[in-house]
Amino acid sequence: MSLRKRVFLNVKINKGRSVGLFLVLSMILLFILVGLILEQTAKEAIQRVKSSANATVTLTANREQAFRNITKPKGTQQQLTLPAVRIAVAKKIAAATAVKSYNVSSMTTVKAVSFSAVTETADASATHVSGRKQNTENLSLLGVTRTTSLIAFSSGGSKITQGRALRASDGRTRNIIIEEQLAKKNKLKVGSKISIKSSSQKNISLKVVGIYQGGAPASSLALGQMNTSNTIYAGVETVNQLKNTNGMADSVTFSLKNAVVAKKFVKMASLQLDSSQYVLAADDSVYRALLTPLNNVRTFAKGLLLVSVSLGTIILTIIVAAIMSKRRAEIGILLSLGEKRMKIAAQVGSELLLIGLVASVMAVSGGTTLGNLISKQLIQQNSANASSLTIGTAQNQQAENNATTEEVSAQTGTQQGILRQNQQLKTLTVHLSWNTYGKLIVLGSLIIVLAVLIGTAHILFLEPYRFMSR
Amino acid sequence: MLRTKKLSYWYGNAANKLFDHVDLEFTAGHLYAVVGKSGVGKTTFLSLLAGLTRPSKGVIEFEGRGLAKIGMLNYRKRHVSMIFQTENLFSYMSALDNLLTAMEITEAHHAGDQGYALQQLEQSGIDRRSAQCRVTQLTLEQQQRVAVARTMCCDSQIIVADEPTNQVGQEGAGDILELLQAAAYEQQRCVIVGTKKVEVAKKCDAVVELHQRKFEWL
Known part of the structure; x- marks a missing residue:
């Protein structure tokens, strides 16, 4: 056997x-x-x-260096000037394989002409602590490449409830998306047109293509100057036109394909920038x-x-x-x-x-x-x-x-x-x-x-x- | 065929020798009896002849070659078969499977030949029906018969049996001895039986007694 x-x-x-x-x-x-x-x-x-997990790297002006620069000449006062980011440079950095998408941001303050801003007062205590009075006339016009790649939207904090999001192709148009409360107050719908006045007293007409709902309640964001409902998203070029800063941006946010490479990407991208002028900050907090x-x-x-x-x-x-x-x-x-x-x-x-x-x-x-x-x-x-x-x-x-x-x-x-x-x-x-x-x-x-x-x-x-x- | 030269064995201390300077010779075609009182060392001596343990001193030669040279495993596999007093068989197998397994392990000439195994069992008094039964269902006498049949199946020239008739009745003991005699005389094997029984010893060709650490031919 x-x-x-x-x-x-x-x-x-x-x-x-x-x-x-x-x-x-x-x-x-x-x-x-x-x-x-x-x-x-x-x-x-x-x-x-x-x-x-969203990992982003934001390219902004080096504020620390800018502050140091204004104190350099003894006895003389200088105005704080922050260098704007050249969009061309950002595009070059965005060509890296690690980058999923990028978003150029440029912000300016405008005044409502054909409508009124949300004047709802923020949480009393917060207002008290901040010690600042909210200017209800002001609106924030935030120029972006596309809203879908903004953390507020990609993390689910904000979402489009009517119409559509802003696309890269909206850059040169006067298309905007507005917050639900602002729309409600002014009975605005998708397709409505509004007029705003820029800081250079220039009137511009904008078209609503989408309405979004903010993720965070206004009370939780009372520390800022604006009520978040008064934030209007527009194309970067539209905002730059109002600011006379064509080809420039306040900041550029790169969304990475993989959160692991965030630090490596910052190191690589820093080589293409003047570190005294610009700074790259990685945010891989969700991943970490x-x-x-x-x-x-x-x-x-x-x-x-x-x-x-x-x-x-x-x-x-x-x-x-x-x-x-x-x-x-x-x-x-x-x-x-x-x-x-x-x-x-x-x-x-x-x-x-x-x-x-x-x-x-x-x-x-x-x-x-x-x-x-x-x-x-x-x-x-x-x-x-x-x-x-x-x-x-x-x-x-x-x-x-x-x-x-x-x-x-x-x-x-x-x-x-x-x-x-x-x-x-x-x-x-x-x-x-x-x-x-x-x-x-x-x-x-x-x-x-x-x-x-x-x-x-x-x-x-x-x-x-x-x-x-x- | 099998010779011991100045064979000595002791457990632990050399002062406690079981036997000392044993010179014996066993030849093919004979049935030998090794007798002695209980505990005198018969089983140990038979185990040495069967290659189950090594001598403390001296050598055992098979056809002129020392067992160490042949290799203990090789010697057990090809040249010797052992029948124990009890627990000779694989309890989880049938009688037939026991024989087939032994034939395969020892690489016997008839390995795998079921007909041959059944024939050997029949010659040992185990019918075909019993051959297919698990050995635990057989009587002790039948089990000893199967053990004898197993040694017959293997090609070993030496058969060492330690008290093979101890658990068996008188009639059965006679049958088992007849089978061992047949192995010695008809198949020209060298059969060495350890026993206390005088009637068993009487049927053997030669009797050697272990007494006070010495072997003596009677």
């Missing part, structure tokens, strides 16, 4: 032993699979966050905020794997040693017939592998569901912690009133980004790939081989006579 038949027969006849080993191996493999799925989920979540908890999950998965493999090997070794002691007579007969010790170990190992293979089916059916369940819980829990930590920090800063409007907006964007990523991660389900199943089989086989080698050593290296002399 061949070794293969011996293996099958032994497993079949010794049912109690086989069932016991099946249960033990199922549990070991189940834990390993949970670890593997957990690691795979964390890995996929990191990949997803890397590719979908989520990366730590996801890495924690991954570390936990690795730990679980290590513990499962180690404990599994120890437990199985003890069981194999106990089984070998019970099989002394059988081993004695095999040795007396001249069977090689390695072949006896191979028989024991093959029996375990056969049972292990069946156990892997059980582990796969239970482990995939359990693994996904645990990984979802862990990722959600860790991400939620990161989210609440970020929100907590933002609220503290707002409470202390140290944060500027831009900082508050950025933090709001980060919070919304994290929440949006969390929503996406909730839907993350890992299907057992052949690769993971292969890893499970390799690790399971490794445990069995180690357990057989260690567990049979004390028996196999005895002389056959020892099995007979009892």
